[in-house]
Amino acid sequence: MGKYDKNIQELLNVSEQINHIKDIDALLDRVLFEARIFTHSDAGSIYLMEGNRLKFRYVQNDSLFKGKKTSNKYLYTSHELEINEKSLAGYVVMTGKPLNIDDVYKIPTEHPYSFNISFDEQTSYRSKSILTIPLKTSQGTMVGILQIINRLDSRNQATSFSKEDELFVNHFANHAAVAIERAQITREIILRMINMAELRDPKETGAHVNRVGAYSIEMYQEWARNQGISEQEIKKFRDNLRIAAMLHDVGKVAISDTILKKPGKLDEQEFATMKLHCVMGARLFKNSSSEMDTMAAEVCLNHHERWDGAGYPGKIKGEEVPLTGRITALADVYDALISKRVYKDAWQEEDVLKYIQEQSGKQFDPGVIESFFSIYDVIKAIREKYIE
Ligand SMILES: [Fe+2]
Ligand SMILES: [Fe+2]
Numbered sequence: 452m453g454k455y456d457k458n459i460q461e462l463l464n465v466s467e468q469i470n471h472i473k474d475i476d477a478l479l480d481r482v483l484f485e486a487r488i489f490t491h492s493d494a495g496s497i498y499l500m501e502g503n504r505l506k507f508r509y510v511q512n513d514s515l516f517k518g519k520k521t522s523n524k525y526l527y528t529s530h531e532l533e534i535n536e537k538s539l540a541g542y543v544v545m546t547g548k549p550l551n552i553d554d555v556y557k558i559p560t561e562h563p564y565s566f567n568i569s570f571d572e573q574t575s576y577r578s579k580s581i582l583t584i585p586l587k588t589s590q591g592t593m594v595g596i597l598q599i600i601n602r603l604d605s606r607n608q609a610t611s612f613s614k615e616d617e618l619f620v621n622h623f624a625n626h627a628a629v630a631i632e633r634a635q636i637t638r639e640i641i642l643r644m645i646n647m648a649e650l651r652d653p654k655e656t657g658a659h660v661n662r663v664g665a666y667s668i669e670m671y672q673e674w675a676r677n678q679g680i681s682e683q684e685i686k687k688f689r690d691n692l693r694i695a696a697m698l699h700d701v702g703k704v705a706i707s708d709t710i711l712k713k714p715g716k717l718d719e720q721e722f723a724t725m726k727l728h729c730v731m732g733a734r735l736f737k738n739s740s741s742e743m744d745t746m747a748a749e750v751c752l753n754h755h756e757r758w759d760g761a762g763y764p765g766k767i768k769g770e771e772v773p774l775t776g777r778i779t780a781l782a783d784v785y786d787a788l789i790s791k792r793v794y795k796d797a798w799q800e801e802d803v804l805k806y807i808q809e810q811s812g813k814q815f816d817p818g819v820i821e822s823f824f825s826i827y828d829v830i831k832a833i834r835e836k837y838i839e
Pocket of ligand 2: 655
């Protein structure tokens with residue numbers, strides 16, 4: 452088999468695999484990773500179309516981030532571009548064609564586009580060769596752009612992208628765009644399910660569930676790495692956990708308005724009814740056919756259990772509580788305390804952190820708390836990204 456045929460075979464394999472990734476962020480991670488492997492490049496990012504703007508959605512950078520615990524905070528950067536010919540990304544969306552530049556610091560001034568050096572300036576990174584590829588489905592829908600940065604030669608020096616790189620990444624991007632479009636639809640459906648629960652219980656906002664999903668996967672990743680779990684297993688688990696964690700309170704759709712919307716404290720009877728949202732949520736995913744549904748049922752059922760056994764509904768304790776329940780319990784409570792809600796003001800950050808520390812071994816798993824604190828920079832970046 453020639454090198455070209457081997458590459459085509461690989462491209463087909465990877466394209467097939469990405470079709471099985473349900474979560475949009477997990478998918479972007481994989482798409483960017485594979486495009487970088489194909490081209491042997493150091494870094495890259497993805498921007499997706501949102502209305503008439505391009506929104507930054509994903510970044511990888513081996514030389515800046517590798518082995519750094521809190522580098523994931525860059526994933527939660529909010530940054531967006533207008534779609535016009537002035538930026539590389541905007542130009543590619545406008546023309547629908549790839550742009551292959553040998554050195555972005557030497558773009559002749561007569562070109563309409565120029566390179567935005569702000570990320571380089573913040574991080575002291577030096578971007579040189581950049582390949583920008585449209586993420587366009589076979590139906591012609593533009594979902595965003597894929598940007599691959601600094602192809603590395605055998606001495607790890609940045610070199611230019613070849614015509615072949617351009618061809619392969621462009622072809623891969625077609626498959627990726629279709630998968631991204633599908634994952635975006637899945638995410639929208641889930642957010643709609645959550646909106647339904649939110650109509651019933653105004654405490655469960657879209658921003659709250661996005662934050663709980665993101666905190667949960669970041670805590671899990673840190674926890675799992677400390678346990679020596681393989682990166683492949685971590686990625687798979689993360690893919691399901693984000694969505695499952697977002698759905699933690701979806702069982703509230705089954706609880707009556709008089710209880711959900713009651714101002715002031717619930718009496719004993721009402722509180723007992725409220726507690727049923729755990730079981731009701733798990734019931735929504737009964738007869739589940741996918742790992743994601745199984746995990747969603749597990750989170751719904753266990754997110755109010757406590758490490759010391761004083762939680763509900765199962766009154767199980769310690770490691771009897773599934774890991775997903777132990778993680779989402781902390782994510783949910785942290786977010787509830789630190790956010791302002793209709794019935795309460797936000798707690799001061801230091802009081803929240805003190806409370807969590809005190810609840811180690813009581814309400815929360817000490818191991819999960821440790822992971823939470825060691826990535827606290829990432830937790831804060833998530834809070835800044837998903838504001839009400
Ligand atoms: Fe809950
Ligand atoms: Fe919640």
